[in-house]
Amino acid sequence: MQGHIMAVRNARPLSPHLGIYKWGPHMLVSIMNRAMGVGLATVGTLGFVGWLVALASGEAAYADFMSCVTSCYYLGYLIAIGLTFAFFFHMLAGIRHFVMDAGAGFELKANRLWSWLTLGGAVVLTVGTWLIIFGKAV
16 A cells, blocks of 8 residues: 555545535624625725815815715715614624634524624614704704
């Protein structure tokens, strides 16, 4: 048997693939966490820089910026609400990952529960925040 290597057939794949796993809320939260991070980094940075430029350019430029953000059939509000959701979701997902990094929450039921709580918590915090904002604006 010198020079001859016997191949051992293994029923398991060498690397995981999406077709192997059953779709679950933990996968959704993981993918959304990455997307929300990218959204916060790009849209949030562009909005913040635009606000700073308008602020530094004087009262007229700032008024134009604010009217643009709050008009356009409330497109500015939709973007702000989306950024608020992204912030809360990304924050709660980070807490979830922190708990998992500590070695807890890997059980399937716990992982699913924390995933749903992350998603639901982000919705509740976003709605609560904007109810406060709109309540003070009226």
